[in-house]
Every structure is written in C-alpha cells, then in structure tokens.
Amino acid sequence: KQEVTQIPAALSVPEGENLVLNCSFTDSAIYNLQWFRQDPGKGLTSLLLIQSSQREQTSGRLNASLDKSSGRSTLYIAASQPGDSATYLCAPDGGKLIFGQGTELSVKP
Amino acid sequence: NAGVTQTPKFQVLKTGQSMTLQCAQDMNHEYMSWYRQDPGMGLRLIHYSVGAGITDQGEVPNGYNVSRSTTEDFPLRLLSAAPSQTSVYFCASSYSEDYGYTFGSGTRLTVV
Numbered sequence: 001k002q003e004v005t006q007i008p009a010a011l012s013v014p015e016g017e018n019l020v021l022n023c024s025f026t027d028s029a030i031y032n033l034q035w036f037r038q039d040p041g042k043g044l045t046s047l048l049l050i051q052s053s054q055r056e057q058t059s060g061r062l063n064a065s066l067d068k069s070s071g072r073s074t075l076y077i078a079a080s081q082p083g084d085s086a087t088y089l090c091a092p093d094g095g096k097l098i099f100g101q102g103t104e105l106s107v108k109p
Numbered sequence: 110n111a112g113v114t115q116t117p118k119f120q121v122l123k124t125g126q127s128m129t130l131q132c133a134q135d136m137n138h139e140y141m142s143w144y145r146q147d148p149g150m151g152l153r154l155i156h157y158s159v160g161a162g163i164t165d166q167g168e169v170p171n172g173y174n175v176s177r178s179t180t181e182d183f184p185l186r187l188l189s190a191a192p193s194q195t196s197v198y199f200c201a202s203s204y205s206e207d208y209g210y211t212f213g214s215g216t217r218l219t220v221v
Contacts (some may be wrong), residue, residue, distance in 0.1 A: 031206035042214070043199065049209035057159070096167065097142060097201065097210055101151040 002027045004100035006090060012106040021103045023090035028068050030092040035064050035075050037101070038087045047088075048075070052081040080107045115200050115213035118221045130185040130216050132200035140203040141183040142167070143175065143184050144208070145196040152199065157162045158183055191207045 003026045011018060023033075032051045036044040047062040048057045050073070056065040061078040073090055087102040116131045130147050132141065141152040142157040144167075154167030156175040164175050172194060183202075187194060201210040 032209070034209045036212075044201075044212040046209050046211065051207065063166040091152075091210075093206060093210075095206065096153065096154055096157055097203075098168075099144075101149075 002054075002092060002094055002096075002098040004090060004092060004098055006088075006100035006103050008099065008103055009041050010104040012108065012109050013080060015080060015082060015097075019098050019105070019106075021075040021077070021090075021105070023073040023075070023100055025056075025073075025090075025092045025095055028071050030042050030068060030094040033064075033066055033090060033092045035062075035073075035098070036089040036091065038089060040086075044089065057069075058061050062088045066082055077105075080105075082109050112204050113200055113211050113213035115198075116215060119217050120219070121185075122218065122219060123194060124190060126190050127186070127188050127200075128190065129145070130187075130198055130200075131186065132213060133181050133182045134202040134211075136202065136204070136211070137180060137182065138202035138204050139180065140205065140210075141177065142201045143173070143183070143185045144199045144201065145169065145194075146199060148217075149197050149212070155185065155198075171201050192220045194218065195220045 007022045008039045013050045019047045022064040035047045050066040066073045115132045143155040144152045158164045158177040198220045200213040203210040
C-alpha cells in the first residue's frame with residue numbers, strides 16, 4: 001500500500017526566500033509523480049508532472065525532482081511571493097493517484 | 110474544453126437520504142477517480158475507473174457506489190447518507206498513466 005509523507009506540515013517564511021518542500025513515498029513502482037497546489041476552499045491545480053524516467057521538471061520559479069529508487073521528491077520554489085501561499089500536495093501515481101497530507105505554506109510580505 | 114465538471118457544488122442531505130454526485134469530462138480521458146477530502150485526513154481515494162465498464166475500489170469505498178457506462182461520465186452514488194460522509198468530494202480524470210490528472214472544483218456535502 002502506497003503511503004505518502006510530506007515534510008514540513010506547515011511553513012511560514014518572509015517574501016523572497018527560496019523554499020524546499022519534501023515528499024517521500026513507500027512504493028517506488030510508480031508511473032509518475034504530480035505536484036498540486038490547493039488554495040483554501042478551492043480545488044487542486046496541477047503544478048508539475050514528473051515521469052518515472054525523468055529526474056526533474058521545471059516551470060517558472062518551480063522545480064521538482066524525483067528519485068524513484070529512494071522514494072523521494074522535492075519541490076523547490078525560488079524567490080517566494082505572498083501569492084505562493086497555499087497548500088502543496090504531492091501524489092505518486094502507481095495506477096492510482098495517492099496523496100500526502102500536504103505542506104501549508106504562508107509567505108509573508 | 111470545459112475540463113472536469115462536478116455538480117452540484119453544494120448539497121445538504123438528511124441522514125438516510127440517497128443522492129448522486131455527478132462528474133463529467135470532455136477530454137476523452139480513460140481514467141477517472143473520486144476522492145474525499147477531510148480536515149486532518151488529506152485526500153483519500155474512494156473509487157476509480159480505467160475505462161468504460163471498469164471500476165475498482167480505492168482506500169475508502171464503503172457507503173459509495175460507482176458505475177462507468179460512458180467514457181465521459183463517472184457518477185458517485187450515496188445510497189443511505191451518514192453524517193460521516195460529510196466532506197468535500199473531488200473528481201479527477203487523466204488520459205493515461207503517462208499524463209497527469211485534472212481535478213474538478215469539488216462538491217461540498219453536508220449530512221445532518
């Protein structure tokens with residue numbers, strides 16, 4: 001059974017800092033891993049999709065890496081902004097998309 | 110494309126009532142899933158489907174039924190609602206395991 005852990009559970013930082021959010025998963029037999037963003041009371045927005053054969057993906061200030069063999073992924077946010085405040089969720093897909101509990105990020109002006 | 114459309118957005122039910130949460134996608138996605146999201150529990154998979162006529166149970170299937178008669182639609186049925194089913198429900202779809210999932214905007218269900 002896939003289990004996903006995200007660390008830290010919550011993070012509060014001043015604007016401009018570079019951030020690293022961590023995700024670990026127990027079953028490395030995955031097709032891909034997806035990172036999402038969720039704003040309070042809203043749905044999930046896909047940020048990045050990393051295929052199992054890839055090591056990383058980049059979109060703007062976001063960079064996600066994947067080490068399938070060790071069951072780890074990280075999301076790097078460069079030069080954080082108040083608009084980045086949200087909950088970030090990782091979800092490995094081994095035939096079913098299974099979620100961690102997320103990292104709640106608050107970026108202070 | 111409208112993406113993944115969930116209806117209704119809000120619903121209040123009495124204990125024991127039945128209802129169907131609708132999910133439709135217009136992207137010709139084969140894979141569809143239902144999740145519930147509860148405070149402190151994260152998103153948990155209820156049921157999923159890899160194509161028309163094929164469904165399977167997720168982590169928390171009890172109290173819910175699904176069917177997949179068409180590629181576009183994946184309704185979630187609550188046969189006898191219970192207060193423990195108060196939650197936010199999300200539907201998601203994907204073209205295949207090589208593609209990411211797209212989520213609907215959710216249905217907020219309260220059972221009193």
